[in-house]
Amino acid sequence: MPLKIILSVVFLTSAMAASGADQQTSASGQELDSGDLKFVQMAADIDAREVQFSQRAKEKSQNEKVREFASLMIQDHGQTNRELLKLAERFHESGGPLYKHQERSVRKAVAELAALQGAEFDRRYMEAMLKDHRESVRLFEREAKNGKDAELKALAAKTLPQLKAHLEKAQQIAASLK
Numbered sequence: 001m002p003l004k005i006i007l008s009v010v011f012l013t014s015a016m017a018a019s020g021a022d023q024q025t026s027a028s029g030q031e032l033d034s035g036d037l038k039f040v041q042m043a044a045d046i047d048a049r050e051v052q053f054s055q056r057a058k059e060k061s062q063n064e065k066v067r068e069f070a071s072l073m074i075q076d077h078g079q080t081n082r083e084l085l086k087l088a089e090r091f092h093e094s095g096g097p098l099y100k101h102q103e104r105s106v107r108k109a110v111a112e113l114a115a116l117q118g119a120e121f122d123r124r125y126m127e128a129m130l131k132d133h134r135e136s137v138r139l140f141e142r143e144a145k146n147g148k149d150a151e152l153k154a155l156a157a158k159t160l161p162q163l164k165a166h167l168e169k170a171q172q173i174a175a176s177l178k
Contacts, residue, residue: 027175033148040088040152042139045106046132047077047084050112057125060114065173073129076166080159087151119177126174131168 050073057070109128116124140156140163147153 012109027121033088036143036147036149037153039139039143039156040084040145043084043136044081046136046139047081049106049109050077050132051081052106053113053125053128056110056114057122060117061122061125062118063122063177065176066125069129069169069173070125072169073166076162080155080162082178086154087149123174126170129170130167132175133163135171136163137167 054070054073054077058067058074060065061070113121113124113128135161140160143156144153144160147156
């Protein structure tokens with residue numbers, strides 16, 4: 001179910017990017033700043049990648065800590081995406097599927113990860129989680145500090161401690177795999 005939500009966020013936000021507009025106006029007259037739009041798109045992309053990677057890790061990993069971390073990622077990033085989708089819907093008018101933002105690159109990366117086995121799979125999964133969480137922390141910090149939309153800014157500030165905790169846990173697990 002979280003994958004449907006993630007894809008909805010990606011589809012929902014993509015028309016705004018495809019239009020090339022600096023701002024998107026909702027039916028209620030609210031405008032989404034281009035920086036806030038970029039935040040929504042990037043957060044949705046990272047979450048989609050993390051959830052898909054984590055679904056593979058939950059299935060393939062032989063390491064209990066890695067499987068537990070993967071379950072946590074699916075749960076937490078699914079929740080964040082539901083909240084992000086709810087906020088982003090205010091700025092979307094057409095309602096139809098819009099475009100596939102990074103779907104091809106995510107599919108390729110998931111396929112490459114899925115081809116690995118054992119300890120190599122676990123190492124590569126955790127490397128991806130480290131990279132994504134470092135990027136997420138920077139992204140959410142920037143939105144919490146500089147965002148124009150009050151609700152997106154609040155979501156970023158609320159989610160940031162969780163992302164930092166994920167990064168710390170990912171660092172610990174990755175270090176234990178070396």
